[in-house]
Amino acid sequence: MSNHYDLIIIGSGPAGRAAAIQAGKLKRRVLVVDRKDRLGGVSVHTGTIPSKTLRETVLNLSGWRERSFYGRSYRVKDKIDAGDLKARLHMTLDHEVDVIEHQFNRNHVEDLNGVASFTGPNEIEVAVDGGEVQRLTADKFLICTGTKTFRPDWVPFNGKTVLDSDEFLEMGEIPRSLIVVGAGVIGVEYASMFATLDVRVTLIEPRESFLDFIDRFTIDEFTHEIRENGLDLRLGSPIAKVEDMGEHVEVSLENGRHVRAEMLLFAAGRMGATARLNLDAVGIETDHRGRISVDRKTYQTSVPHIYAAGDVIGHPSLASTSLQQGRVAACHALDTPTxxxxxxxxxxxxxVPEISTCGMSEEEVQERGIPYEIGVGRFRETSRGHIMGLEHGFVKMLVSLKTRRLLGVQIVGEGATELIHIAQAVLNLKGTVDYFVENTFNYPTLAEAYRIAGLDAFNRMPIPEEYKVKGKAKGKSKG
Structure with missing residues (x-):
């Protein structure tokens, strides 16, 4: 067959996968090139799916969800080792790869394993196993190469006791103590997971705050809970030196303190995986972290027939948004309305616990000068929360005083990432706080916390004239 395609996609993560399937459904000739020996990209093999699978395994084997009933010493499995964590992981990853391969086959998407680089505006070369180089051309290209771990020279990585987030999943044994450097999403997730396994975890963040895109009230509550779970959080502590001492790893902080642990996970940032693409050949520039700038409506780069989507374009760097970006980019590249x-x-x-948000934070509302009210519904106020033994967790709701519209929702606790979609629907449909007051929620459910939060805000807001009962004398009632 010809080596010319309608669309060549470099990378098979969420953005590349969604774009390829969309192009296949449009009956275009599409090729996915990925340097990995298995489809799915970082998301499937070292990122999103592995970390979430690991979390579920930790919660199940540790008996974490049952400890409020049976005590903190309760465990489903007395001794949990690295093999226990990996068993479920490999089963999940195999299934994910099978699903992607089936979707590609069903939609006639071709794929090729190798390292791609541009040689001209409409041509790439792919170095495959054995040293062979294939030259391919296309009308349009989509770059979905994602990110790679940031590995500074001053960190003595050794693949055993000093690890990056990709290597961390292949640990030989669970350490008794762990230092996590970087309180971003990855660092917070792994640090809280291993604290759940009763590992002594120290989370170090050089800045005075962390997860700054999350509402401060939400982060304050979350911080209290993870500290209560045994996690030692060190904020505002720049690192002076990291030393591999053989039997332990030692971190010296600029404030004079030292932290020791059996293992260190360095999770302070990621870089766009663009170094090997030879973007100079097509005139595309990247920023200092290797990321590509695009038009956020079409995902076109500075070269109109070359698109980019997913983590390689930076914020928000979520698998969920990457899926959408890939689909939209493919439709635009193939001149299809969507x-x-x-x-x-x-x-x-x-x-542990989960955090999920949608809409504006309280700080954003204040910056915009919007008069607002807050409603909070705590999981312990719901019957479902009692049944599940939840001692923490809440839904926080921000509501406009002028329009009564929902402005944002923050959730911390069990099922937060599932519950947030109620808020997402109301926000996108421009709904008001009245929705949560007027509607009935299944009982008992954690979703009732929305109603509690809605009533909390509603009862402190001025009552609109149209809601007031007419035809009654003030201070009097019939009957």
């Missing part, structure tokens, strides 16, 4: 992306999308942080 629905635009909705303005409000949820963030999900799979820590």
């Amino acid at each position: 629905l635009p992306e909705s303005p409000w999308f949820p963030y999900g942080i799979y820590s």
Whole structure:
């Protein structure tokens, strides 16, 4: 067959996968090139799916969800080792790869394993196993190469006791103590997971705050809970030196303190995986972290027939948004009309406990000068929360005083990443707090916390004239 395609996609993560399937459904000739020996990209093999699978395994084997009933010493499995964590992981990853391969076959998407680089505006070369180089051409290209771990020279990585987030999943044994450097999403997720296994975890963040895109009230509550779970959080502590001492790893902080542990996970940032693409050949520039700038409506780069989507374009760097970006980019590249992306999308942080948000934070509302009210519904106020033994968790709701519209929702606790979609729907449909007051929720459910939060805000807001009962004398009632 010809080596010319309608669309060549470099990378098979969420953005590349969604774009390829969309192009296949449009009956175009499409090729996916990925340097990995298995489809799915970082998301499937070292990122999103592995970390979330690991979290579920940790919660199940540790008996974490049952400890409020049976005590903190309760465990489903007395001794949990690295093999226990990996068993479920490999089963899940195999299934994910099978699903992708089936979707590609069903939609006539071709794929090729190798390292791709541009040689001209409409041509790439792919170095495959054995040293062979294939030259391929296309009308349009989509770059979905994602990110790679940031590995500074001053960190003595050794693949055993000093690891990056990709290597961390292949640990030989569970350490008794762990240092996590970087309180971003990845660092917070892994640190809170291993604290759940009763590992002594120290989370170090050089800045005075962390997860700054999340509402401060939400982060304050989350911080209290993870510290209560045994996690030692060190904020505002720049690192002076990291030393591999053989039997332990030692971190010296600029404030004079030292932290020791059996293992260190460095999770302070990621870089766009663009170094090997030879973007100079097509005139595309990247920023200092290797990321590509695009038009956020079409995902076109500075070269109109070359698109980019997913983590390689930076914020928000979520698998969920990457799926949407890939689909939209493919449709635009192939001159096919499609629905635009909705303005409000949820963030999900799979820590212990989960955090999920949609819409504006309280700080954003204040910056915009919007008069607002807050409603909070705590899981312990719901019957479902009692049944599940939940001692923490809440839904926080921000409501406009002028329009009564929902402005944002933050959730911390069990099922937060599932519950947030109620808020997403109301936000995108421009709904008001009245929705949560007027409607009935299944009982008992954690979703009732929305109603509690809605009533909390509703009862402190001025009552609109149209809601007031007419025809009654003030202070009097019939009967």
